Amino acid sequence: MQKFELMATCASGIEALVGKELRELGYKVKVENGRVRFEGTIEDILRTNLWLRTADRVKIVVSEFEAKTFDDLFEQTKQVNWDKLLPIDASFPVEGRSRNSQLHSVPDAQAIVKKAIVNQLSETYHRRTRLPETGALFPIEVAINKDQVQLTLDTTGDSLFKRGYRVGKGGAPMKENMAAALVMLTSWKSDMPFIDPVCGSGTIAIEAALIGQNIAPGFNRSFICENWDWVPANVSEQLRDEADAKADYDAKLDITGFDIDQNMVDISKRNALEAGLADVVSFKQLAVKDFKTDKMNGVIVANPPYGQRLSDQQSVRKLYREMGQTYKPLPTWSKYILTSDLEFEKFYGSRATKRRKLYNGALRTDLFQYWGKPIWHHDGKRETK
Structure with a gap:
């Protein structure tokens, strides 16, 4: 099974808890501000989505590089083998954020990343017309901090705090x-x-x-990656059966x-x-x-x-x-x-x-x-x- 570089994102102040949870699940971790890095297969992605109590999301870190111009951002984004992650009909919205960077315009950064991915997929899939984007959702984020670009793919969907049991709430509910x-x-x-x-x-x-x-x-909830064509349904079922037994x-x-x-x-x-x-x-x-x-x-x-x-x-x-x-x-x-x-x-x-x-x-x-x-x-x- 392919191994991915992964990260579990979380609220500021509880990174150590997320790191502890991941270590107890058997992973080697690197704790950073607002996130904890680890490695794993698609099975690990599903397992951590299922078991992490304090994290917000589990993301695949697709690529990291320095970019000070939009040309840099375009070319290095295009070098990624997006076709290994995104099928020809993938719907892939691009969100963005930027801090303390020369590429400070978030809408422009999002548009450049989107264009680069479209170009790579079109060339790989030999498409001369627009990509349909009618299939499963693959949410991508471009995060730029001090000119360092991080491209990630969200595997979770609705944040992990949405367990699915809260049918009623008060005025200021805690996540x-x-x-x-x-x-x-x-x-x-x-x-x-x-x-x-x-x-x-x-x-x-x-x-x-x-x-x-x-x-x-x-x-009692699902994750967005369970809709992806390269994620085996039997792995998800097996992990849920294991969780039920535990x-x-x-x-x-x-x-x-x-x-x-x-x-x-x-x-x-x-x-x-x-x-x-x-x-x-x-x-x-x-x-x-x-x-x-x-x-x-x-x-x-x-x-x-x-x-x-x-x-x-x-x-x-x-x-x-x-x-x-x-x-x-x-x-x-x-x-x-x-x-x-x-x-x-x-x-x-x-x-x-x-x-x-x-x-x-x-x-x-x-x-x-x-x-x-x-x-x-x-x-x-x-x-x-």
Whole structure:
């Protein structure tokens, strides 16, 4: 099988997580800003699309070169054997971006790359008329940074955060891959209680359940490369069968999402049902200040409102105070709270054990981490009750 140079793209701040996921899948990786490089066959492309929880896309790196003129861009793009990737009827839109480069006009760069690919394909396929572009979709991107050009082919289609289970959402929903990243940045293990006290549409709790039962996040969706004529259908079917066999659907998990808004609780329940996890995750209406538990050694992950608007800031900071007061009697629990309010600790009432900068979309946020002090049995197992 042909080997490709590949990269998994991701949000800024979680590259190390994507790298860790790929290493656990057996790949050698190179972690860069916003992406992780690795190598693999079409089987690996399908496997990583199926299993990566925190990435956005898996792309084939088709070519990389320096270009300071449009002639350079055209000639070097044309040198690529595009016919090895694109059939004669391929539909291949070209997207582009450019930073700190002499070729700063993105529309012109896109047009030049498109023209070069058309020329190469037309010569190879002996076409004197226009290419039909009526077949499968092959999305191409030209990215230019400091005069270095990178041509990539997207294998994913809709971003990997679109798992397919979210049938309802609230006003500011968190992307599924960001929710998975928050869970993976905690100390949580599947034998520990897990709480999201401001669950919104339930995404964080559902992602925790997918992790806890080892369910492939891409299991219930398709990928654009599955429509390509050189991708064997039996490989995709085999990998999905393997993923199904690896899932532990009988794993007993203690995962609960709370929200003060019953409407959001109802939406969360619908999303959990769509994900096949209605019997695994519980959702209940409850205000943060009313939360109490006798359980021990649990994990709380919260993505509360950020109070971006001044009119909201007062009520949001009141919520932060309530969190600090409510969680103070839970010394064995670890708490992880994501917010863009860099003064969060002041209102929560104590300094975080650790802070981690993350980007929720384009917004800079910090994950404030308060590590608990777990109680252990003499046999080395955690106490949970």
